[in-house]
Amino acid sequence: MDDPPPGIDVASIGLELRFAGDADDLVAALPDAEVVFSWRPPQGALEEAWGRASRLRWIQTASAGVDSLLFPALVDSDVVVTNARGVFDGAIAEWVVGAMLAFVAGLHRSVVDQAEHVWHGDRRTERLSGTRLTIVGPGPIGRAVATRALQLGMSVTMVGRTPRHDESFGEVLGVDRLHAALRDADHVLNALPLTAETRGLFDSAAFDAMPASARFYNVGRGDTVDEPALVEALRTGGIGGAALDVFHEEPLPPDHPLWSMPNVIVSPHICGDFQGWEREVVQVFVENARLWVAGEPLQNVVDKAALSPVRVRP
Numbered sequence: 382m383d384d385p386p387p388g389i390d391v392a393s394i395g396l397e398l399r400f401a402g403d404a405d406d407l408v409a410a411l412p413d414a415e416v417v418f419s420w421r422p423p424q425g426a427l428e429e430a431w432g433r434a435s436r437l438r439w440i441q442t443a444s445a446g447v448d449s450l451l452f453p454a455l456v457d458s459d460v461v462v463t464n465a466r467g468v469f470d471g472a473i474a475e476w477v478v479g480a481m482l483a484f485v486a487g488l489h490r491s492v493v494d495q496a497e498h499v500w501h502g503d504r505r506t507e508r509l510s511g512t513r514l515t516i517v518g519p520g521p522i523g524r525a526v527a528t529r530a531l532q533l534g535m536s537v538t539m540v541g542r543t544p545r546h547d548e549s550f551g552e553v554l555g556v557d558r559l560h561a562a563l564r565d566a567d568h569v570l571n572a573l574p575l576t577a578e579t580r581g582l583f584d585s586a587a588f589d590a591m592p593a594s595a596r597f598y599n600v601g602r603g604d605t606v607d608e609p610a611l612v613e614a615l616r617t618g619g620i621g622g623a624a625l626d627v628f629h630e631e632p633l634p635p636d637h638p639l640w641s642m643p644n645v646i647v648s649p650h651i652c653g654d655f656q657g658w659e660r661e662v663v664q665v666f667v668e669n670a671r672l673w674v675a676g677e678p679l680q681n682v683v684d685k686a687a688l689s690p691v692r693v694r695p
Contacts (some may be wrong), residue, residue, distance in 0.1 A: 386420050386443075386661045395674035408433060411513055418666050419443060420444075421448055428452040439673060441666045445469050445522070445653070447683050448575040448690040450603060456685045463669055463681045464640050465662045466521055469653030473600050476527035476652035478533070480624035481598075485598050486510055489622075489646055510534030515562050517582075518572035518601055525568055538562050542578070556582075560590040568596050569676065575602035575690045583607060588614035594621045600652050603628040612638050615645060626652040 384399055392398060396416065401407040404426040411417075411433040415576055419427070419442040423478040427434075429452050439461045442450050447464055455462070483489050485507035485649060494501055515532045519539040527550055527669045540562050544555035556563050559582070563569060569591060571581045583597075584607040591597070599606060608629045614620045622644035628637075631650055639645050669679050 383399075384501075386663045387660045388667065389418075392418075392667045392670040396670055398427065403573055408471070411437065415439070416441070416670070417476045422450075424449075428454070431455065439463070439679065441669055443662045443666075446574055446602065447688055451685060451689045455504075456462070456689045458521075461679060462685055464678050464682050464683050465665050466681045466683075468658060468665060470521045470525040472655040473522050474529050474637045476626065477526045477570060477598055477600060477624075478529050480598055480646055480648075481514075483598070484622055484624070485512075487665070490643070493643070512536075512567035513522055513538060514568045514570060514638075515540065515566035516570045516572060516638065517559065517562075518549065518570075518573060518574070519550070520529060520574075522600065523570065523572040524550070526542070526572070535568075535580060538566070563587060563590040563595075564592070566595050568598065571597070571599045571601045571605060573601040573605045574688055575604050576688055577690060579605045580690065581605070582608050583611070585610040588619050591620050593618055593624070596621050597623040599623070599625045601627065603631065612642075615639075615642055622646075624648065625648055 389398065391557065399410050399414070401410050404423045407422070407426050408430045408479045411430050412435060414434065415436050415438050417427070417437060419440055421443070427450070431452075441463050442466055445464055445468070447462060450462070477585060487504055487506055490501075490504070513536045514527070515538045516527055517540045519541045521525075523539065527539065530537050539547065539550055539553045540556060540559050541553045542556055545553050547553050549686050571583060573582065579602075582605050587609055597611070606629075610637070615623060616638070624646035625639065626648040627650055633639065633647060633649075639647055662688050665681065669681070672679050
């Protein structure tokens with residue numbers, strides 16, 4: 382590893398640190414490892430080396446999402462997985478607000494007009510105040526967006542796995558009422574993790590349920606969306622626009638139709654990558670390492686079974 386995570390040396394108080402720069406290094410280090418900090422691992426490397434992880438007890442991932450890390454043997458094991466929940470929420474929420482403002486203020490069109498030296502002085506803007514935002518995925522990111530949306534005078538509807546009452550935001554609808562919640566939405570945020578239940582949840586029926594003027598924002602996972610259905614809804618005017626930070630295939634292929642759609646904002650999976658995020662993520666690991674050494678409960682423990690993108694049991 383050429384560049385160890387910034388500030389990681391602090392974790393050496395109580396832990397012996399070893400750095401694995403590639404899959405071969407990981408294979409060599411795993412037999413003695415009790416803890417893995419998954420910083421920028423080679424895709425699939427941990428699963429391939431899993432048979433050597435006889436002493437492993439805890440994995441800390443540098444991301445909020447864990448779907449790319451999980452695999453059936455890990456989900457079935459007693460290895461604890463913790464994530465970087467809380468680090469990226471504010472930055473992602475600000476990206477969503479920025480994307481909503483870009484649409485209602487027409488800034489996405491102004492950028493194109495400026496490049497083409499075209500003056501459209503008769504264009505009108507819209508307001509966010511008084512509009513409805515439907516948030517699908519009321520986790521920390523969804524809640525951070527909801528807080529900011531309410532401050533801007535928007536109303537918020539939340540949809541989660543199961544219906545419940547939230548002390549801050551009121552009724553959370555179950556996923557069985559998703560289409561009903563989409564019917565009166567001006568803006569729709571997808572903040573879902575990728576699981577067996579959420580894969581392809583935003584399909585043609587979901588986009589058909591939205592008003593033709595609605596804008597769709599995805600900061601969750603690309604595969605929670607049926608991408609061809611989204612492209613068709615955008616092409617035919619089924620929805621008014623989309624701002625997307627995640628995609629089925631990344632980087633987005635150069636010939637993908639989303640690139641050239643005038644009602645689409647393409648963002649290269651960077652909505653949470655604020656200046657200094659690396660050090661803050663390391664601080665999460667360092668604090669958890671302190672708890673680990675002290676024998677205290679870890680922070681940000683994830684429910685592996687609930688968040689697994691594949692079913693490992695009937």
